[in-house]
Amino acid sequence: MNVRLHARVSGVVQGVGFRYFTRQLASGLGLTGWVRNIPDGTVELVAEGPRDRLEHLLDAFSEGPHGSSVRGVTSDWSEATGEFSDFGVRV
Numbered sequence: 001m002n003v004r005l006h007a008r009v010s011g012v013v014q015g016v017g018f019r020y021f022t023r024q025l026a027s028g029l030g031l032t033g034w035v036r037n038i039p040d041g042t043v044e045l046v047a048e049g050p051r052d053r054l055e056h057l058l059d060a061f062s063e064g065p066h067g068s069s070v071r072g073v074t075s076d077w078s079e080a081t082g083e084f085s086d087f088g089v090r091v
Helices: 018-028 051-063
Strands: 002-012 032-037 043-050 069-079 087-090
Touching: 002 051, 018 032, 018 043, 018 051, 018 087, 043 051, 051 069
Parallel strands: 032 087
Antiparallel strands: 002 043, 002 069, 032 043
């Protein structure tokens, strides 16, 4: 059964390849959804798929790519909607 993860990460997370790091990992895990930069300096993601794979994504999202410095992560879980066909970067 698929679920939905909505998460936001703060710190030095923009301008360091965070969105592309997240997209590559999520796509490799077979997840769907999106990731985007928010004007307040955070990065937000919405992803759907099996909970164990989403937990793996959340762990990596909490660490970030080389060059980032994560200060905080918030996350919420809900039912999947099935509205996505792939995982992309939103601008």
